[in-house]
Amino acid sequence: MKFMLHILGIFCCLCSCALGQNISVRPNVVNIGALFALNSTIGRAAKVAIAAAVNDINNDSSILAGTKLVVQMQDTNCSGFLGIVQVADLVEYYGWKLVTAVFIDDDYGRNGIAALGDELAKRKLKILYKAAIKPGAKKSEMAAVLVKATMMESRVFVLHANVDSGIAVFSLAYNLSMTSGGYVWIATDWLSSYLDSSPRLDMGLMSIMQGVLTLRLSIVAPEALNRKPSSPSNANKKLYTAIWPGETTTRPRGWVFPNNGNDLRIGIPNRVSYRQFVSVDPQTGVVTGFCIDVFVAAMNLLQYPVPYTFVPFGTGRENPSYTELIDKILTNEFDAVVGDIAIVTNRTKVVDFTQPYIGSGLVILTSVKKQSSIGWAFLQPFTIKMWCVTGMFFLIIGTVVWMLEHRVNDDFRGPPVKQAITVFWFSFSTLFFAHREDTRSTLGRFVIIIWLFVVLIIQSSYTASLTSILTVQHLSSPIKGIDSLIASDEPIGFQVGSFAESYLVNELGVSPSRLKSLGTPDQYKEALDLGPKQGGVAAIVDERPYIELFLSEHDKFAIVGSEFTKSGWGFAFPRDSPLAVDLSTAILTLSENGDLQRITDKWLTSGSSASPSDDLDADRLHVHNFAALFIICGLACIVALAIHAGILYRQYTLHVAAASGPLSAAGSSRSHRSSLRSFLSFADHREVEFHKSANKDHAAIAAGGSSSGVSFTSSNSTNTSMSR
Structure with missing residues (x-):
């Protein structure tokens, strides 16, 4: 009012x-x-x-x-608020996630910082700490506020204050060494404009404030500016290399570990089983394990010291709930969580994870039986399709060779029944290189050479596969994968505290009544040995690293099917924590320099993780394994038949021309050329008979007599074939 x-x-x-x-x-x-x-x-x-x-x-x-x-x-669309937008753009451009806001605690200051917070939130950035200075505060009070701000993580300070207060803050920051390397100060536009020409500042402070604290930089990327044609309007917008505090061109990280004297509280699971990953000594409290070694090695690669303390979580009598462990970050009881923490969707919504340091995924562990070799084991090296294709090619090769050898080789002549038997015998005897028939034609030998090479490869592969099948004990299980497990309606085991329980229920629709919690490898073995009919389980769903450790000591069990989830293990931090980014870089460095593999070799041993169904299938030979050989052999047959057909047609044409003579009627010549029966009769005769007949015809024509050539008609083809 x-x-x-x-x-x-x-x-x-x-x-x-x-x-x-x-x-x-x-x-x-x-x-x-x-x-x-x-x-x-x-x-x-x-x-x-x-x-x-x-x-x-x-x-x-x-x-x-x-x-x-x-x-x-x-x-007015005042420059102060336009400056807030520019500040947010600048922070985003340089990749700083957190800022500290320094402002005078009046309506103008609070409104400006509220606007800054909104603009940063649009870019998924935030104000980490608000350093509010009371209006009319003394320098000692201002200094106390700034000292408290230096204890926070952020090293990017945004100053939003009036001119007099801004000058006082800058002077105190300089005296407190807050303008050295690693610090970034950004002033709003109205203050920046004042600093450009203010006569009230001495040259020393003016230099500090303009060259170090006040960034008057274009937020437009250099690439975007360079694509535009040069003009006086954008000549001043070019982004030059910034000289940051400490006289360096290296962009400040904008964040350091807070200097507040408190160690990071790192929550770790107090595991009961699989203590190779995380182990807490109940007597001394010493924490060891694969995950711990990876974390310590990554922390040692950071360019700044980070004091931390491991805090075990759990009763020590059973594995803790990892969901509850993650929730401790949300309630600020833990600053981070380290351990065998799977990176799953629900968890990424509330915390930030580092780069995965080990691959993981849910697999199925079940009991398997040794598969003894049966009487028909000799058929197992080839798939049914492979047997069919191989048999078909034996017949094709036999037929092609018969066609190429029939006119020149007596071994491929005779009564029809004898010739059919010869085709089958020759085809399959090549498998053992025991064929008695000789090949005389060049095309026939060409086809046989290629086919024998194919037979050699097939025979060698078959022998090796059969040897493996007869000597290696294969394992079998009625459960082939996640689909058959879900459809079986039998009990399923899972590890206490694992996300496998919620995944089976919420994602795969498995009834909770089918699930049975198991805590240790001994319980795994006992439940699988008993089986579903005696109060045990049909299979256990767990993450691959645990299962591989279990299999390294138990060979009666195996993984069936393949991983049906893909994830990894990482370290959890609060949202927007710069430590998560820096540790991700450190983990990648460990992977590249081999340290991560050495840590893995130290703690983990590889177990038998192959699928039994995959073992047998891997030994079997498929058509695609020999596709190239079959294609080459088929092309050789086609080429040989095409050449043979061309030669045969040419001989037949010459024969018809010689038999007709120069005085023969045109109708008689056309009749011979168009007669398919005459051509087949010609093709059935030996090639030597064609040459003899051709020689007699040429001699008769030369003497002026009539042709006495042999007439290959259908009437005498049957009679002559009985004598061949």
Whole structure:
């Protein structure tokens, strides 16, 4: 109410001054302009108050005596708020996740910092700490605020204050060594503009504030600026290399470990089983294990010291719930969680994980039986399709060789039954290189050479596969994978504290009544030995690293199927923690320099993790294993038959021409050429008969007599074939 009365009084004074200059001529309308930052608290309140005051004045005719008051309000879009947007863009551009806001704790300061927080939130950044300075504070009070701010992680300071307070803050920061290497100060635009030309500053402080603390940099990427044509308007927008505090061109990280004297509280699972990953000595409290060694090695690679303390979580009687362990970060009981923590979707929504340091995924562990060799084991090296394709090629090769050898080789002639038997015998005897028939044609030998090479490869592969099948004990299980396990309706085991339980229930729809919690490898073995009919389980679903450790000591069990989830283990930190980023880089370094593998070899041993069904299938030979050989052999057959057909057709043409003679009728010649039966009869005869007949015909034609060539007609083909 007082604010509105003040506004009303101000307007009355303004109107009186405006109207008092010329009483005799009273205007109908008095226009007054008002400039406010409408995005600020004051601006929003003033807008409402001014509108109400104008309405009251115009409704009371005794104030302006019939003159109407019009107030035109404009948003100043003040440089302070434009500067806030630019500051947020600058912080985002340089990759700083956290900032410390230093401001005067009045309406203007609070509104500016609130606007900054909103702009940073749009870019998934945030204000880590708000260093509020009371209006009219003494230098000692300002210094206390700045000292407290230096104990926080962020080294990026955004100053939002009036000129006098800003100068005082800068002077104190300089005296507190807060302008050295690693610090970044960003002032809002109105203060930056003042610093550009202010005569009130001595040259030393001016240099510090302009060259070190106040970044007047373009936030537009150099690539974007360079693509634009040069012009006077954008010549000043080019982004030059910044000289950061400490006279360096290296961009400050913008974050350090907080210097507040407190160690990081690192929560670790107090495991009961699989203590190779994390182990806490109940007597001395010493923490060891694979995960611990990886964490310590990564921390040693950081460029700044980070004091920390391991805090065990769990009763020590059973493995703790990892979901509850992660929740301790949300309640600030732990600053981080280290251990065999699987990176799963639900957890990534509440915490940040480092780069995975070991691969993981859910697999199925079950009992397997040794598969003895059966009487039909000799068929197992080839798949059914492979047997069919191989047999078909034996017949194809036999037929092709018969076609190429029939006219020149007596071994491939005779009665039809004898020739069919020869084709089958020759085909399959090549498997043992025991074929008695000789090949005389060049094309036939060409095909046989390629085929014998294919047979050699197939025979050698078959022998090796059969040897493996007969000598290696294969394992079998009725459960082949996650689908058959879900469909079986039999009990399923899982490790206490693992996310496997929630995944089976929520993602795969397994009934909770089917699940049985197991805590130790001995319980794994006992439950699998008993089986579902005696109170045990049909299989256990757990992460691969645990299962591989279990299999290194138990060979009666095996992994069936493949991993049905893909994840890894990482270290958990609060959201937007810079430590998660730095440790991820350190983990990658450990992987590249071989230290991660050495730690793995120290703590973990590889077990038999192959799938039994995959073992047998890996020994079997498929068609695609010999696809190239079959294609080459098929092409050789096609080429040989094409050449043979061309030669045969040419001989037949010459034979017809010789048999017709120069005086033969044209109709008789056409009849011979078009007769398929005559061509087949010609192809069935020996090639030597063709040569003899051709020689006699040439001799008769030369003597002027008629041709006495042999007539290969259908009438005598049957009779002559009986003598071949």
